[in-house]
Amino acid sequence: MGYGSRIFVNRKQSRTSNLGQILWKKLKLCMTLFSQLPNASPCFELVLQKYYSNKKDTKTLQIL
Structure with missing residues (x-):
């Protein structure tokens, strides 16, 4: 995989916070x-x- 395949997820952003859920x-x-x-x-x-x-x-799959 090349450079473009490096995906970083902000671990500080909680999945339970409002913004976290959206992200x-x-x-x-x-x-x-x-x-x-x-x-x-x-x-x-x-x-x-x-x-x-x-x-x-x-x-998303349904729309496609």
Whole structure:
């Protein structure tokens, strides 16, 4: 994986804070969307595996 595949998650931002919930949801949505692109980098799937138990955002998949 190249330089663009390095994804950093701010561990100080709690998943339970209002902003934290929005950011974690947005990250899942984006990783789901980008993982569906042809020839997508494996980094998107890796983030979904690590932080979301390999579960994709269902609403995003329905829209696609």
